[in-house]
Amino acid sequence: MADERPLPRFQPRRQLGRTGFTATVVGIGDLADRSVPLERCVATLHRAMDAGLNLIDTAPGYEEGYSEEIVGEALRHGRREGMFIIDKVDFLDQPVAPQVEQSLRRLRLEAVDLFVFHNVSKLDTWAQLAAPGGGLEELERCVRQGKARFRGISSHHPDVLRAALESGRCDVVMFPVGPFVHPRYVEEILPLAKAKGVGTVSFKTFGAGKLLGDTEGYGRPLQARPRGKVSSGGSEASAPTLPHLGVEECVHYTLTLDPDVALLGMSFANEQDAALAAAASFRPLTPAQLADVRQRAVRAMEDKGAVWWNP
Template sequence: MGATIAAGGLCGWSLKDALAQPLERLAQGIPTVVLGQTKWESKIVGLGTIFRPEGQWTKKESDAVIGMLIENGINLIETAAVYGDAEERVGSALRPFRRDKVFLIVKSTKVTKDGLLRQLESSLAKLRTDYADCLMLHNYSTFIEYDRVMGPGGGFEALLQAQKDGKARFLGISSHGCSVIMSAMKSGKFDLFVLPFNAAHREFARALDLAVRLKANTLIMKPFGGSGLLKYNDKDPLQLPVTLSVAECLGYVLSHPGARMAIPNMSTPEHVKGVLAAAATFRPLSADEKKAVEAKGDRVHAGVCLECPKPCDKACRTRVPVSYILSHVQDMHRLGYNHRRWGDEYQVLEHDFMDCDGCGECEKACPRKLSIRKELENYEKTIRENHFADVLMFEKTYR
């Protein structure tokens, strides 16, 4: 566990007992951590705010739940211009509170200085505030992108400008590229780092090891898998599908000494309760417990297409876009079947799953030994059951 996580919480309570408590009690019982040079004392769980379509939060619910979280000490919220209407919702929920009750992270994907400064103005207006506690470069995962945003006229200059103008107190970066985030940590230019880490995807452990050495402040996104691998279970707020529980995932992530806190998205008010119960009863896992959780994570991982160099596509004589379909299936689980993306960003495929003749060559080529033919069958079923018409669409960049 991060040595700076304060003792406290509802340790000694069973999760089921905790779940029976009112949300307020749970939120109050969550241990805290101080985020290094920002000196902000935060609960070990903050709020990531992609309001997923399947979550179906009404505006009233997001006002009420975010308000309740703030009242009870969940005082770090991470949002981004590209998270749908998240900024407006957070801005609305923050209205009754003093601005300094919450550490607000604002993220921007804009690469240029001018673009980022313009987007910052728009974000601050939606959030109904005149400054971000941390302004972050959002999702810089390759060195090509990173070098561009850090170069002359790039977005990092906007971060410095915003800091000079009093519109950003601290600076940060989020990334899905392990080497990139490690390079950013070594640069000494950022105060906070957002990176993905969970029991199934542990690639970023080496970045967290570096964070320990550099005393870098890391916030963990996707502690429950994020990409739908460990999607919330609607019937039981403590249990994730497959083999892992909310408490195991959170316990695993926060037990890494380089992880300061987690910022999960919580899809519905019920999920909020499951996450708060797990956080309030958090205790660091023992080495054996970590191994056991990792073994479960490996089982989850084993069934997932990692979009490797796609030998499956090359093996297919009838040109079924196997890797695309498998990643589409995962995205559909993650974003929901009705996500607008399916209509907006795709064009007609030349081939699809109907071209599969069942030869099995793709499975022989797949290093993960996935049951691709079964997945294609399920895909067709899903499309039919959901009256999903965009099956023949795919991204322009695919070819």
């Protein structure tokens, strides 16, 4: 059973670009762990939905389809209405329609709200997708067939995002917004998307977990953990030595920058408690506070492996 402690309640606050859907300020990020039984994962997802969150993100590559199965089960029995479901096309060099069909079967849905091409992070990949007869035409055909309402991309490169936005062929774009991201995402891509009426859904608020803990990303242990500090008595300290940020300051930082929706990972009840309490207590940070969080984020990222979302 998911934790029964009450969560803050969230109300829809803004239209997601030109989709016409009014979304909550935070969305439900990837929720899948094959070590956790399906019914428990579904209960955890229902807990977030019961708190009012109305946007869910999934992908076939999240635990090899398990995430889609969880989402599909959670949406049964009248829970689909009022929810905005994002799914992804993972294999960018393969036909799109079969991937869409497979995802819909795992979800047990006839359609989702948005399909995006997943992790389009090279310009030549975007060019191939957008070329005549390319994957984007296939996805647009799926939209016309009623298998999705909208289309877009997720990307870890500002050049790709700019090209996609300038094309006019994306309804929503997904990209990093948080204390440790390249400034172009915030200074260039976010305002350009808003100017063009394209919805913005952000991720990497916690820097793949690196900002909160000692990890190379998404729970992977550090390959070479820095040695502990030497205490005044000469013995090596056993506590973690790398600097961290807190959940609240990461969430407040992202929400201050104001994407339409910030995706937050909430696979477990304790993660929901922390993330949603932080969102509920949000007050915009001042420029000085933003600068302070950025500076400390740089230190919190040191010695924690590659930062693949920054060009």
